[in-house]
Amino acid sequence: MSTELVRVTIDERDVHVPKGTGIVETALAAGVEIPVFCYEPRLGAPVGACRMCLVEVEGMPKLQTACTLTAQDGMVVKTARTSEKSAAGQKGTLEFLLVNHPLDCPVCDKGGECPLQDLTFRYGPGNTRMSYDKLTFEKPIPISPTIALDRERCILCYRCTRFSESVSEDLQLIAANRGALSVITTFEDLPYTGAFTGNVTELCPVGALLPTQYRFEGRPWEIVDVPTVCGLCPVGCNVNATVREGNVKRILSRNHPEIDEGWICDKGRFAFTHLRAEDRLAQPLQRVRRRGLEAISWEQALDEAERLLRAARGRIVTVLSGSETVEQAYALAKLLRVGLDSHQATLPEEISGGLDAYRLPLSAIRDADAVVVLGDVPVVERAPVVDLWVKAARRNGARILDDAGDPALAEAERVVLVWSGPGGRGGATVAQLAEKLGLAGREGCGAFYLPETPNGRGVADAWAACCDEEGAELESIGLLVVSGDEAAADENVRALAEQADATIVTSMFGGLSAGWADLVLPGTSYLERDGTFVNLEGRLQRLRRTVEPPCPDELEWIADLAARFGVDVAPYAAAVFAEVSDRVYGGLTFGEVGERAPLRGYPEAQEHVSRAALPATEPKARRGEIRLVAYKPLFSGAAVERVAELQFQRPQPELELSADDARRRKIATGDLVTVGSNGSAITLPARVNRRLRAGVARVAIEHANGLGGIVEIEKVAEEVTA
């Protein structure tokens, strides 16, 4: 957009806007609302389909769609407020939109928060002249287990198909047939699958595309939307949790233009029903010899925890999940480090402050000239919304590269690095690359490391901020404290538990700790916590308690236990945060974190010492060899496993192969292949992915059977049939 200002007159009000500004936005600048249905700037070029925004423009004989016009100097626009012609056009459009619409608002879940209802109320005719049969369709159509489609309510604004085509680029939602019989559908009626499908339920301006989880679950006057931050991946999308009678009923996006632009992934949107999973723990459990785990009271549980902690003083090892809030991690650190002199902790991955010099908002990816995506884990599986930013960059003309040595980088002004693989040493490696490329201090240049955990950075900050002591190497583990579900689900952690004299686990789900924990303390979900997270940009964000957990919050019982060891831990997030903030976040108060947090710099944040051992570099495949990348899929983990309607999204057992490697081995998509290494092998159908680099094969970790590194891949000989 140009910086040249032009004067536009909207309903006799003059307004100055940059040349090329859309007329809908220009009118807003003049304080005038132009109603729209199909117009949504985030979906790319306007389409002018719904005809709701008809305005009169001086010098043009016909009414024009404001959404497709841009501001030119001297333009005179009359909206329905001052032009009868425009008002008549708008009224006509609304009448048409309602002609086949079922007007079942009393039983429609969109009722009360429906743009069609709102605009009809404001601009529409008071009654209908339609006395003939309305079009009817079979309904609702489950276009996937998570989304129901009501074609009668659909006003064919094409927002959903445009999202599928121009934002998520999955190309699955399409319009079929023609004219009044046009319908939204998926290709061949296959379920709408992908990381971002649920966004169409929010884009839909009527009750045509609804989340199945929310159908008939609440009316707008019974619900409250609580602003918080998603805690399922390191992006930290801003969301609203819709709460009715103490239960989360749905998750909505809450547009943070620098982080998510209002898009969230299906895991963030639909996985919330894990809060009510069958094996959700509310009562502490204690191992009783020969009888296994038995429920005990909180009083008993804390006494038992105190006993175990006291017995293992100085010999406690803590395993963190990276999904704790900064406050939980700090409280736990204070209890164990200050109170019990136990400094050994393990994070699931390395975290480095080395990237702080290359900090950028995620939205900078969209504006880059070149984006280098390093590592072979699909970005979408690790930090889904980052994938949308990379796609937006490509649509804007950026080069998307996979090699930081690419000569094309020399010509690019704004370069962004994205590390999406193992071995990044928590961002230190990508920071080194950024330094080598001279990105420091260059406008629009920066680097991101995509961690595997949602708040690894915040947890590391908190653990380090608590205490300067290092503690000696332990010869034996007196007590293993396993914090959170990710750690509890980790097989390496379970192996570690076997070496420990005793194990305390905090977990939301009984299924994760049965069999190996001595004491299980029920955990809470990110949706039940007050506190802060630090996302992959290094942005400190605020989580809000959207519903009460079925058990005491972690801070509550950690504070109780800490008191028993003479350590002062406040049971409230705000107070704990104040302590952490003084040390690492520049004294920012809890209230100042903000509902749409800015990207701040925290000079006090320390370079964190790595405690987890990761290989420094990926083993390089030699010519002709293939390295197998077993990645953790987006749709996996304890929460997803407990949501029935998300199971269709879990990855198929298949091996992704580059076109080169497939050709060399005469393998086509669908062929069965064996993948072998060190004597063990698995057999999977192959899928050829032209975007994959030669020498790399990919499989979801749950289908990898422990394989990784350099592998042999062979096509299974076809059986000869007579």
Place this chain on the structure above:
Amino acid sequence: MAEVHEVLLAGTDEHDLRRLDEYRAIGGYRGVEKARAMTSDALIEELQAANLRGRGGAGFPMGRKASLIDRKSPKPKYLVVNADESEPGAFKDREVMAKVPHRLIEGCLIAAHAIESTDVFIYIRGEYLTEYEILAAAVDEAREAGIFGDVTITVHRGAGAYICGEETALLESLEGKRGQPRPRPPFPPIQGLYAAPTQINNVCTIATVPMILEMGAAEFAKTGVPSSPGTAIFSVSGNVVRPGNYELDLGTPMRELIYEHAGGIAAGRELKAVIPGGSSVPALTPDQIDVPLDYDSLGAIGTFFGAASLIVVDDRCCMVQLALRSTKFYAHESCGKCTPCRVGTRWMVQILESIENGTATLADLELLDSVGDNILGKVLCALGEFAVYPVASYLDKWRDEFVAHIEHGGCPFEGSSSLDGIVAPSDQHAHTPAGQEALV
């Protein structure tokens, strides 16, 4: 009978102009040589001087369109020929492609030279299989004869959608997308096929271009009438003795075309209406047919030259049934992108059906008018308006007949009405998608 001056179909009676050697024998492809000897600036000037108006319906001067192309753009420039002739009543392009495909190809090469394009697409209606085969063979023959130079001509078959005759929907379809119109601006000369400068013209427009080069623009501009030089192929259908294509000078009186060339109305019947530009334009009454057949004269009496396709209607026809047949076609062909057309055309069909069935009241006539008004000028492309123009004109000029339906409690023709030969009913190609009810 006035002297017939043929441009497009010249030589087709005597020669098999599907063949390159025969076309060359009558002077074919000399226009390309002449054109290529000129600079593109000079050629565009020549085309503008000829004042050739677009034969697809809108009548926009072809040379001026070419002058709007940004030839300095770093993007490729495209020439697209709209051969998706789908307007009910129109069959002129078909005759050109079937009888003299080389004239179209020659026109393409000249126009491509004018806009400095090397990529030409001819988008041909999917149902025109024979014409496609003839055209494709002619393209192959001309290419092999080395006439193309660095130009490629691609003949692309449509898939059976009327809307793809709309220029921007055609471009979408050509790009492999769902055929739906784009908002304008940007117009195709600025941002057309693959967002590059694109010239789009009808078959007859492009096929006229070689004659401009042969005659010289100044001479060409003297033919026809000053505001509309040249000839047009008029497709005459409906209740005439000799339906068919007649190439005549623009400005020829409509009466002459109907009564002399097409043989007039069969004995014992009377002329009731003429729809002069294909089924989408307002109809004329018998007292209006002395009008000269050119863009401005027809415009002056409230209708359109359109696709130069006259549908002649005699007194056996019930105008409500005709309105219904026409509206059903446009409802069936509405692409579904913009609201007024998608919803309004179906609603119009419902109202017209109730008038024909005798269940309507006088208020429904007002409603029909009003629904039409809410479509006119509010739609994304002209298709919605094409549904309204004819119906509004029938309702205006034959209002008594509509009122009679209401007062009579049904069609006053009581089954004796005939629409034989007056455009085909859309039912014959209507299909209902599996698992869904019919449109109305």
